[in-house]
Amino acid sequence: MPTRTVLVGSASGLHARPAALFVAEAAKQPVLVTIRSGDKKPVPARSMLAVLSLGAKKGTEVTLEADGDGAQAAVDTLAELLERDLDAVDA
Amino acid sequence: MRELRGIGASPGGAAGPVYRLAPPPALPPLVETVDPEAEKTAVRAAAVAVAADLARRADTALDATAAEVLRAQVMMAQDETLIDAADIAIDGGADAPHAITDVLAGHRAAFEAAGGYLAERVSDLDDLRDRLVAACLGQPMPGVPDPGHPYLLIARDLAPADTAGLEPGLVLGLITAEGGPTSHTAILARTLGIPAVVRCPGILDVTDGALASLDGTNGVVVAGVSAETVTTVNADRLAEIERRARSRGPGRTADGHPVALLANIGSARDLTGEVEGVGLFRTELLYLDRSDPPSHEEQVTAYRDVFAALPGRKIVVRTLDAGADKPLPFLRLAVEPNPALGIRGLRVARQTPSVLTTQLAAISAAAAATDADVWVMAPMVATAAEAAAFTESCREHGLPTAGVMIEVPAAALRASQVLRHADFLSVGTNDLSQYTFAADRMCGDLADLLDPWQPALIALLAVCATAGVEAGKPVGVCGESAADPDFALVLAGLGITSLSMAPRSIPVVRESLAAHTLHECRQIAEAALAAPSPEAARAAAVGASRQLRSGDGVSVR
Numbered sequence: 001m002p003t004r005t006v007l008v009g010s011a012s013g014l015h016a017r018p019a020a021l022f023v024a025e026a027a028k029q030p031v032l033v034t035i036r037s038g039d040k041k042p043v044p045a046r047s048m049l050a051v052l053s054l055g056a057k058k059g060t061e062v063t064l065e066a067d068g069d070g071a072q073a074a075v076d077t078l079a080e081l082l083e084r085d086l087d088a089v090d091a
Numbered sequence: 092m093r094e095l096r097g098i099g100a101s102p103g104g105a106a107g108p109v110y111r112l113a114p115p116p117a118l119p120p121l122v123e124t125v126d127p128e129a130e131k132t133a134v135r136a137a138a139v140a141v142a143a144d145l146a147r148r149a150d151t152a153l154d155a156t157a158a159e160v161l162r163a164q165v166m167m168a169q170d171e172t173l174i175d176a177a178d179i180a181i182d183g184g185a186d187a188p189h190a191i192t193d194v195l196a197g198h199r200a201a202f203e204a205a206g207g208y209l210a211e212r213v214s215d216l217d218d219l220r221d222r223l224v225a226a227c228l229g230q231p232m233p234g235v236p237d238p239g240h241p242y243l244l245i246a247r248d249l250a251p252a253d254t255a256g257l258e259p260g261l262v263l264g265l266i267t268a269e270g271g272p273t274s275h276t277a278i279l280a281r282t283l284g285i286p287a288v289v290r291c292p293g294i295l296d297v298t299d300g301a302l303a304s305l306d307g308t309n310g311v312v313v314a315g316v317s318a319e320t321v322t323t324v325n326a327d328r329l330a331e332i333e334r335r336a337r338s339r340g341p342g343r344t345a346d347g348h349p350v351a352l353l354a355n356i357g358s359a360r361d362l363t364g365e366v367e368g369v370g371l372f373r374t375e376l377l378y379l380d381r382s383d384p385p386s387h388e389e390q391v392t393a394y395r396d397v398f399a400a401l402p403g404r405k406i407v408v409r410t411l412d413a414g415a416d417k418p419l420p421f422l423r424l425a426v427e428p429n430p431a432l433g434i435r436g437l438r439v440a441r442q443t444p445s446v447l448t449t450q451l452a453a454i455s456a457a458a459a460a461t462d463a464d465v466w467v468m469a470p471m472v473a474t475a476a477e478a479a480a481f482t483e484s485c486r487e488h489g490l491p492t493a494g495v496m497i498e499v500p501a502a503a504l505r506a507s508q509v510l511r512h513a514d515f516l517s518v519g520t521n522d523l524s525q526y527t528f529a530a531d532r533m534c535g536d537l538a539d540l541l542d543p544w545q546p547a548l549i550a551l552l553a554v555c556a557t558a559g560v561e562a563g564k565p566v567g568v569c570g571e572s573a574a575d576p577d578f579a580l581v582l583a584g585l586g587i588t589s590l591s592m593a594p595r596s597i598p599v600v601r602e603s604l605a606a607h608t609l610h611e612c613r614q615i616a617e618a619a620l621a622a623p624s625p626e627a628a629r630a631a632a633v634g635a636s637r638q639l640r641s642g643d644g645v646s647v648r
Contacts, residue, residue, distance in 0.1 A: 007426055009418055015208055020163045048166035049173055049198045052212075055205025059430070085379075085417055 002072040004079040005063045010086045013057035018086035023048045025081055029074035033066040045078060092315045097266065097291025099310040101280035102576070102599075103331070105243060105264030106304035106316060106324035109297055110236040112246040115221035116188075116228055124186050133187040134177045137226035141219070142168040144232060160215065167219055187227040195220040211271070218250030235262075243303055245294050249276040259283050263325065264305045266294045266312055271538060280307075286328070288312055308577065308633060335598040341367050342590070342601050344583060348609040351589035352597045353405070355569060359396040363594045368405035368464070370517065370591020371569040372397060374450070375412060384421050384446055390453035391460075398463035405464045407517065407567075407591070409496065410450050412470040414439050422446070431531065436471025436498075437481060451488040458490070466492040468517055472509070473499045479512035496569075498522035503551040506558035506566075513564075517591070518555055520570030524548055543572035544625035544632075549581065553620060556586035567591060576603035577633050583609070584616025607636060 010018035026033055026045035034042035035051065037060055043050035045064065056062055062082065064075045124130050142165050149161035167173065173194055180190035199216050202209045221233045235244065235257065244262050248269040265287040270276045280287035286307035294312060297303060303314045304324050313320075342352035353370030356362055362369075377385045377393050385393075398406060413419045414435030415427040422443060427433035440447040451467065458465035469481045472495035485493035494515035497503050503523065506516060520543050521532055527547055530537040543549075552568070559566030567589035572578045574596035582590060583604060590600060607615070615635045622628035 011417065012208060015212070016163050017159055020159070020166055023166055044172060047170050047172040048163065049170045052167075052209065053198050053201035053205070055201065055209050057207075059426075083418075084420075 001065060001067050002075045003063060003065045004075050005061060006079045006082050008056045008058055008060045008062060009083040011058055012087050013060065014051060014054060014062075014082075019048065019051050021086050022078065022081055023051055026078055029066070029077070030070045031066045031068045031074050033064055033071075033074050033078055035062055035064055035078075037062050092313055093293075095291050095293040095312040095314060097288035097294070097310045097312060098271070099287075099306065099308045100270075100277035100289040101265070101285060101287035102308045103264075103284070103286035104304065104306050104324045104328050105286040106321040107241055107243050107263045107302065108238070108300050109243045109245045109266070109294075109303050109314075110238055110299050111295070112244065112249070113231075113233045113236060115217075115233050116225040116230050118188055118192060118224060119228070121189050122186055124181065124184065127181050130181045130185075130187040130190070131178050133227050134174060134181070134190060134223075137187065137191070137223045138168050138174060140226045141222045144222070164215055164219055167216075168223070188224045191223045191227065192220055195223075214248045214250050214270075243305065245297065247295065257283065257285070259285050263328075264288075264307070266291050266303075266305055268292045268295050284332075309630065331602075335602055338598045338601050338605075339365070340601075342597075342604055344604050344607055344609045344612060346608040346610075348583070350579075350583045350587070350604055351405070351567070352601055352604075353407070353567070353569075353589055353591040354594045354597070355591050356397070356594075358393070359400050361594070362397075362400055366401075366404075366594060366597065368401060368407075369397070370405075370407050370567055370589055372406055372408045373412065374409060375417070378411060378413060378419050378421075382420050384449065387449055387453050387456070390450060391456045394454055394457035395460055398457055398461040398465060401463050403462055403464065405466060407466040407468055407494070407569075408454050410437070410447060410454075410467065410469050411439065412436050414471075431525065436496075437469040437477060438471060447484065448488075451485060451490060455488045455490050464492075465490070466494060466515065468494040468496055468515070470496045470519070471498055471522075472496060473501045475505055475508040475512060478502075478509045482512050482514070497551075497555055498526065500527050500551060503555050506555040507561060510558050510562040510564050515565040515567070516555055516559060517567045517569050518552060518587075520548065520552070520568060520572040523551060523570070527551060539625070542625040543570070543575065543578055544619070544628040546620070546622060546624070546628055549585075549616075549619055549628065552582065552587070553585050553616075556582075559588065560586045565589060574600060576600050577629065577636060579603055580607055580612045580636055581616045581619045581632055583607075584612035584614070585620075603636075611636075 008014050023046055033045040035045045036042040037054045037056050064078055066074050145161050145165045149158045176194040177190040180193050195216055199213050202213045225232055241261055241263050243264045245266045248267050265280050267276050267289045270289040277289055288305050288310050291312050297314045302316050302321055304316045305312045342350045351367050353368045354366045355371040356369055357373045357376045415430035415433035416435045424434055467485050467490050472478050478495045482493040492514045494513045496517050496519050498519040524541045525532045528540040530540040555566050565588040568582055568587050569591035573590035574592035576599045579590055579600045615632045618631035618635050619628040622631045
């Protein structure tokens with residue numbers, strides 16, 4: 001099953017804006033992708049509440065997993081998004 | 092009259108009758124569900140209605156941050172896992188309001204357990220729950236009162252949905268029982284220019300309609316003031332706003348000592364209105380979300396756009412401030428366990444010197460094509476040797492004015508040595524606080540340590556300013572603290588020569604400076620420096636400035 005583990009790149013963590021962008025992208029994927037932080041139980045990547053509840057901060061290691069047609073591409077797309085700093089630039 | 096104490100979160104005075112936010116719907120006793128399908132349908136209908144209402148509020152929100160948070164709430168209301176979990180709760184015997192409450196309570200616990208930023212967001216979840224429950228019960232949405240005349244809004248805390256549509260003309264001030272200086276309420280109030288006091292627990296005991304006044308600078312709230320006081324406080328506030336709107340021209344003290352008031356910008360778009368110049372031009376925007384660095388030509392074009400907008404004016408360009416803390420793919424930096432203490436700012440040039448040399452060449456070319464007074468500075472300089480190397484590199488590229496940012500205590504303590512090599516200093520108080528207090532800038536729980544009024548930070552600023560005065564070279568401040576009209580007096584008094592801030596903050600700082608002589612600023616700075624705590628430093632400075640100001644009518648041209 002396609003799996004990728006990445007570090008959250010957004011300065012404020014996987015919160016408001018970064019989380020919204022991530023969840024919106026997950027909802028566009030043809031397969032259900034799950035995300036988990038540490039050894040907690042995996043949650044659906046397209047659930048805003050669940051993703052926020054992970055409490056993932058910048059540098060937190062998270063694992064994405066999916067199954068089925070297009071799973072690899074979906075996992076790669078979302079992993080790439082997670083690694084970027086999705087917060088606006090500031091001083 | 093009763094005096095209550097909170098934390099000043101948005102400066103200014105306001106007074107009027109208080110009205111509290113419409114209370115959240117009371118959860119009725121659990122009734123035995125006769126028709127689980129009807130309850131499930133009710134949850135879905137509530138989710139649709141609440142999401143639509145929040146989306147409408149997001150669309151009409153005046154503030155971009157508020158709109159963003161509202162859109163996140165819309166996504167929560169539409170969350171399939173919320174609906175699914177509510178279905179399961181209903182199958183377990185709950186009715187729609189209880190199912191929603193139970194499910195969101197689980198997420199609330201997770202937010203609180205995560206702490207920090209997320210714990211401050213539990214009010215978003217509570218707001219969502221109240222809205223969904225109200226919709227299930229057929230009650231009106233809880234929200235901001237509308238008494239039909241200006242008032243002070245009081246609340247336990249405010250959620251983004253409550254505050255997004257606030258009209259500054261109608262809501263004179265905000266007082267909340269909870270929240271902190273970094274809470275949504277505080278940020279929004281400052282953005283809208285509404286005076287606010289947060290964490291004032293006693294305010295919830297004040298009855299609706301009672302007259303009160305608040306001071307958003309020192310956090311004092313007085314309940315039970317007279318109608319005359321209300322009139323006076325609001326007239327003063329209005330006069331202050333009008334004075335500020337009329338304010339023009341360069342920054343200077345009452346006796347004409349110049350303190351340049353400059354803008355912090357990220358692109359030519361951020362330049363609003365007339366400014367003396369730019370004290371911090373962040374160049375990161377060009378580099379974001381790219382797999383290759385921007386080309387020489389691309390950079391020249393972007394810099395030239397900004398330079399051309401300010402002919403003859405000073406523009407301080409900060410070279411790329413990125414690295415482990417703000418990763419950019421093309422830098423290919425290793426992930427570090429402690430990014431704030433790693434390869435960032437000027438340190439990137441240790442590994443990838445071409446990024447800096449390309450940028451300096453582009454700045455130089457753009458400067459040659461316009462007649463702006465272009466200065467260049469490096470972020471995250473720690474030693475005099477680093478300053479020397481950077482200055483030399485700037486000279487090689489034909490850039491005559493090269494300086495460094497002071498963001499690290501090591502550089503602040505050796506400011507006079509750094510100034511032997513650099514033409515000027517610019518103190519970034521946000522990062523300087525972070526490194527001085529070993530407190531991450533993003534950590535809300537440590538907000539008290541990041542207060543610019545911390546005596547240790549003021550002492551480091553004094554070292555830098557004194558070094559500048561002795562060397563006869565300019566020392567500016569371009570962190571958040573420069574936008575605080577009271578702190579600006581301290582900075583001017585210490586000998587800081589320019590203050591750079593978001594353009595909208597300039598008028599209030601200009602007015603504050605114009606109301607005090609340089610001698611008074613020095614007295615205020617001394618009072619702040621001598622204070623044992625940030626609270627005492629602020630109180631000493633504000634007290635001294637009010638006292639000095641109350642003597643005569645102040646006018647600013």
